[in-house]
Amino acid sequence: MDTKRFYPAKAAMKKPAVVLKTDESIQEAAGKMYHMKDADAPVVNSSSQVVGTLSGDSLMTAMMKGLPPKTKVGEIMGRNLTTVHETEDPLHKLKWKPSSLPVVNDRQELSGILHPDEWLTFLESKWRHTEKLYQSVLDTATAGIIIVDSQQEIVYANEQAGRLFEEDNVELAGSQLEAVLQGEQFNDVLYDGADEENYSLLYLDCRLYVRKKKLSIPDDNQACYVLRFSRSGLTPVSADDESWKEKAEQMEAIIELVYDGIIIVDEHGIITMISQEYADFLEMEVDQIVGRHVTDVITHTRMHIVAQTGKAEIADIQPIKGDYMIATRLPIFKKGKLVGAVGKVLFKNLGGFKALKKRLESLEKELASYRGEWSESNRAKYHFEQLAGTSEPWKKAKDLAAKAAEAQSSVLLLGESGTGKELFAHAIHNASSRAPGPFVKVNCAAIPSDLIESELFGYVEGSFTGAKRGGKKGKFEAADGGTIFLDEIGELPIHMQVKLLRVLQEREVEKVGATTASSVDIRVIAATNRNLELMIQDGDFRLDLYYRLNVFLIQIPPLRSRPEDLDVLVPYFLKKLSAKLGKEVRHIDAAAMNALAAYNWPGNTRELENVIERTINVVNSYETISLPHLPEKITGAEAALSPAPLAEQLQKAEKKAVTDALRYAKGNKSKAARSLEISRTALYEKIARYQL
Numbered sequence: 001m002d003t004k005r006f007y008p009a010k011a012a013m014k015k016p017a018v019v020l021k022t023d024e025s026i027q028e029a030a031g032k033m034y035h036m037k038d039a040d041a042p043v044v045n046s047s048s049q050v051v052g053t054l055s056g057d058s059l060m061t062a063m064m065k066g067l068p069p070k071t072k073v074g075e076i077m078g079r080n081l082t083t084v085h086e087t088e089d090p091l092h093k094l095k096w097k098p099s100s101l102p103v104v105n106d107r108q109e110l111s112g113i114l115h116p117d118e119w120l121t122f123l124e125s126k127w128r129h130t131e132k133l134y135q136s137v138l139d140t141a142t143a144g145i146i147i148v149d150s151q152q153e154i155v156y157a158n159e160q161a162g163r164l165f166e167e168d169n170v171e172l173a174g175s176q177l178e179a180v181l182q183g184e185q186f187n188d189v190l191y192d193g194a195d196e197e198n199y200s201l202l203y204l205d206c207r208l209y210v211r212k213k214k215l216s217i218p219d220d221n222q223a224c225y226v227l228r229f230s231r232s233g234l235t236p237v238s239a240d241d242e243s244w245k246e247k248a249e250q251m252e253a254i255i256e257l258v259y260d261g262i263i264i265v266d267e268h269g270i271i272t273m274i275s276q277e278y279a280d281f282l283e284m285e286v287d288q289i290v291g292r293h294v295t296d297v298i299t300h301t302r303m304h305i306v307a308q309t310g311k312a313e314i315a316d317i318q319p320i321k322g323d324y325m326i327a328t329r330l331p332i333f334k335k336g337k338l339v340g341a342v343g344k345v346l347f348k349n350l351g352g353f354k355a356l357k358k359r360l361e362s363l364e365k366e367l368a369s370y371r372g373e374w375s376e377s378n379r380a381k382y383h384f385e386q387l388a389g390t391s392e393p394w395k396k397a398k399d400l401a402a403k404a405a406e407a408q409s410s411v412l413l414l415g416e417s418g419t420g421k422e423l424f425a426h427a428i429h430n431a432s433s434r435a436p437g438p439f440v441k442v443n444c445a446a447i448p449s450d451l452i453e454s455e456l457f458g459y460v461e462g463s464f465t466g467a468k469r470g471g472k473k474g475k476f477e478a479a480d481g482g483t484i485f486l487d488e489i490g491e492l493p494i495h496m497q498v499k500l501l502r503v504l505q506e507r508e509v510e511k512v513g514a515t516t517a518s519s520v521d522i523r524v525i526a527a528t529n530r531n532l533e534l535m536i537q538d539g540d541f542r543l544d545l546y547y548r549l550n551v552f553l554i555q556i557p558p559l560r561s562r563p564e565d566l567d568v569l570v571p572y573f574l575k576k577l578s579a580k581l582g583k584e585v586r587h588i589d590a591a592a593m594n595a596l597a598a599y600n601w602p603g604n605t606r607e608l609e610n611v612i613e614r615t616i617n618v619v620n621s622y623e624t625i626s627l628p629h630l631p632e633k634i635t636g637a638e639a640a641l642s643p644a645p646l647a648e649q650l651q652k653a654e655k656k657a658v659t660d661a662l663r664y665a666k667g668n669k670s671k672a673a674r675s676l677e678i679s680r681t682a683l684y685e686k687i688a689r690y691q692l
Contacts, residue, residue, distance in 0.1 A: 007270075007291050010086040012122035013103045013112030016042055020054055022074030026062055029073050033059060042102045042110055043077045049108040052077035086111050090119060129266060132339060136332045144229040152177040155224065164229055177227075261345035267338060269294050269304030278345065281320075305436060306331055307341040309481065320345070378478060380439035382426035388572045391562035397424070397554055404552040405431035410504065412489075412549045413527040415556030418606030421527040422487060424556060429483040434523055437482025442475050445491035452496055459512035476509045476520050483523045489549070490530035490541065497542045504548045524549065531687055559601040559608060561663075566596055569605065573612040585616045588625040595627060599634045655690045658683070662692065 018032045018041045033041055033056055040053040054077045062076045063069075083102045084090040093101060103112045135158075138145055144161030148154050157172035165172065165180055172180065181203060199210045213226040261278030265271050271294050279286045282297065294303045300319050306312065306329040318327040326346040332339050387398055404411045405428045413421040422441070429439045447455050458474030476484060486492070492500065503509055504524060510517040526549045535541035559565070570588060578585050601607055615629050627635055657676065665671035673683040686692075 007089070007123070007126060008087045009084045009090040009101075009103045009114050010111060012119050013086075013114045014118065016100075016102075016110070016113040019044060019110060020073050020077075021045070022051060022072060022077070024073045025070045026059060026067065026073060026076065027069035029054060029059060030063065040078075040100055042113065043073055044110055045074075047107075048110060050081065050083055050102045050104055050110045052079050052081055053102070054078065083108075084114065090114055126266075129272075129339065132334050136334055136339070146172070146177070146180075146227045146229065147224055148177050148227065149224050154180065161229065261343075263294070263298075263303065263343045263345075264332075264340060265294050265303050265307050265343075266340040267307050269307055271297065272340070302327075303329055303341050303343050306343075307338070310338045318345070378438040378440050378482075380426040380429040380435070380483075382423045383430050384427045387420065387423055387427060388568045389562065389565040390568055391557075391565045393557035393562050394565055397556055400552070400554050401428050402431065404428055404554065407552065408433075408523055409551040410523070410549050411525040411552040411554065413525065413554050413556060414532075415527075415529060416558050416604055417529050418604035419556040419558055420605050421529075421556055422485070424554065425483075425485040425487075425525045425527060428525060429485075429523075432483070432523070434482050438479055439482055440475050440479035440484045441487065442484065443487045445488035449493055452493065453499070454512045456496070457499065457509050457511055460514045471511065471513075474509060474511065476503060476522060477518070479522045480520045481522075483525060486524060486526040488528060489526040490528040490532060490535060494540065494542065497545050501542065501545045501548060504545075529691065531692060534684060534688055537684070559604045563597045566593065566608075569608060570596065570612065573609050574616070577609070577613045577616050581613070581616055583616055583619075584621040585619055585623065585625065589627075591627045592625050592630055595630055595635050598636075654686065655692075658686050658690065659692060662687075 020029050020032065020041050020043045022043055022045050029041070033054075040055045042050050043052040043054055045051050052074070054073055058076060058078065062071065067076070081102075082093060083104045084093050086103055086105055090101060090103075101114045101116075102110060103114050105111050138156075138158040139160075144164035145156075145158045146154055146161050147156040154172050154175050154177060157170075162168055162170075162172060167180075181201065199212070201208050201210065209230050211228045213228075215224050215226060261281060262273070262275040263271060263278055264273040271290055271292055274286060274289050276286060279289055282289070284297070289297050294301050298320065302313060302316070302318075310331040310333070312331060313327070313329045316327045316329070318325050327343060328345075329341055329343045331341050384398060384402060387394075389395070389398075401411075401424050411425075411428060413424055415421050425441075426439065429435060442456065444452070454472070454474070456475050458472050458477055460471040486500075503520070503522075506517070507521070508517040508519045532541050532546055536543050536546060570593065571586070574586050574588070596608075596611075603610070611631060611634065614631065615625055619625055619629055658672075661672040661675045662669070664675060669680060669683055669687075673680045676683065
């Protein structure tokens with residue numbers, strides 16, 4: 001089997017220390033290249049495309065010739081350019097270019113720099129890693145596997161072979177096969193026997209079955225032989241040979257069934273080995289497959305997921321090329337570290353499995369009410385595309401949330417009620433590497449204080465009166481491998497804040513009544529509409545917990561600060577809610593839109609959705625929404641008939657003044673107090689009064 005490996009240039013490229021632009025001066029280039037270790041610096045044009053390189057020697061020569069310091073880099077750069085694409089094998093180009101090699105994408109934009117020595121180091125690490133993978137796979141085989149050279153010297157033996165011959169498998173290496181087999185002659189089988197045939201020999205009063213495979217080594221005149229041994233201690237040697245032949249045939253059929261298709265990936269999902277049978281089934285050559293990401297080769301695969309999670313998937317029914325296959329995926333560990341995954345696929349004799357699949361589908365439907373309830377409640381529903389809005393404050397919040405999704409740090413979402421904090425939490429989870437894992441929502445304000453500890457951390461059996469038999473898993477354990485969303489974090493009791501801080505610091509939880517803690521892999525997204533800094537001053541929120549949560553702080557803007565987003569939100573809600581209510585209402589006139597824009601929206605987007613739903617209910621299908629269809633609080637009719645009391649109007653004006661001052665001061669309370677010409681103490685009182 002051809003096991004030629006191919007790794008793309010992007011696998012080992014580094015970020016360049018210096019990138020020069022064609023319109024930069026050589027004086028600026030000299031400043032950048034002063035401490036540069038690379039021999040050459042890549043040069044890009046205004047479109048970020050690589051157009052040349054500049055070496056330190058060339059720059060020094062230009063300056064010594066007396067070229068003006070403002071001479072452009074593009075005038076002296078080297079144009080005899082050699083680049084390598086991100087997905088290309090760089091080996092043949094590195095042979096002819098001993099210095100650094102620019103790596104580019106499809107648009108010829110600079111992606112990174114590749115150094116020959118770093119490439120060789122990368123290949124060596126991959127070779128060692130692959131060697132460990134192969135050995136790990138061989139050690140998991142149920143048969144004893146021995147590899148001998150042409151002189152019958154053992155060069156490798158797996159762990160099962162060591163158990164079979166009652167010797168340490170490492171010590172078997174270097175021994176002569178004849179000595180291990182207690183003098184049994186094996187020459188005829190080894191040199192003249194056909195490959196993949198079953199042969200038998202005597203070993204310690206038992207019949208031992210052997211299958212041989214000859215391997216030719218490229219660029220080497222010698223060959224080596226892979227021997228697969230199996231035996232049974234249940235039947236004595238004197239048993240009828242026909243029964244042994246029957247068992248051998250059964251064993252051969254089992255081996256052929258089990259080893260229909262094998263594939264191995266590393267921890268990054270890169271294919272390091274695939275059997276010839278599997279490659280033939282995929283109608284590809286082995287060397288076209290090895291080195292590529294498994295998702296590029298096999299549709300609906302989950303090999304890369306197993307290689308990341310370490311969780312085995314046994315007898316999974318997987319669609320491949322229009323048919324259903326039985327796939328088993330097992331993680332590969334080396335010294336306790338997850339290093340990849342091995343997969344086995346059955347192609348033949350699928351009739352029984354297909355019948356089983358139908359039965360499983362029937363059982364799945366019966367269990368849907370139980371499993372679906374948990375799955376639905378622990379799944380993120382929304383994505384960034386559903387966060388409708390084009391205003392600058394909204395785009396700024398979305399951009400920061402997208403960056404948060406790429407990281408693993410805690411996120412703190414701040415904003416008034418109804419601004420969409422939970423939608424942001426859903427979108428961050430779905431755009432992160434944790435998307436396949438659970439998304440567990442917890443409303444800290446909705447759980448009674450005497451139950452919140454057992455709800456969050458779970459409990460063991462017998463920990464208190466009424467505890468369920470077998471105990472209960474808490475929200476943090478339910479979120480293991482995914483994200484936990486702590487809404488209304490400001491309502492969390494102070495004693496629970498201490499326990500939450502420990503989870504964030506130690507990444508472990510201790511159930512109520514338990515004596516030991518268990519580790520969890522979670523990401524925390526918290527949200528609140530309260531002013532946590534003011535709560536910290538009042539002693540209602542821990543400062544250390546605030547710092548742990550406040551890694552990615554995202555302020556969700558209120559709807560009144562982005563009225564231009566109504567042009568996007570109103571059509572969005574009209575379409576969504578019309579479908580929900582079974583009506584066709586898609587249009588709203590200018591007067592109604594102006595009224596919506598003039599309204600203050602204290603309930604934010606949630607209130608807007610409520611107003612649109614109410615309006616759709618009162619109009620007919622295909623009717624255009626107009627001013628009379630809107631609630632009186634929005635059109636102003638209610639205010640004209642019954643003006644608000646003076647005190648209420650003064651409160652609204654004061655709240656708006658404080659809000660505007662804080663926005664103007666960008667949250668600096670001292671500056672905001674000075675602009676309002678009031679003391680900081682008075683400002684804090686108003687912030688608390690209006691919950692700003």
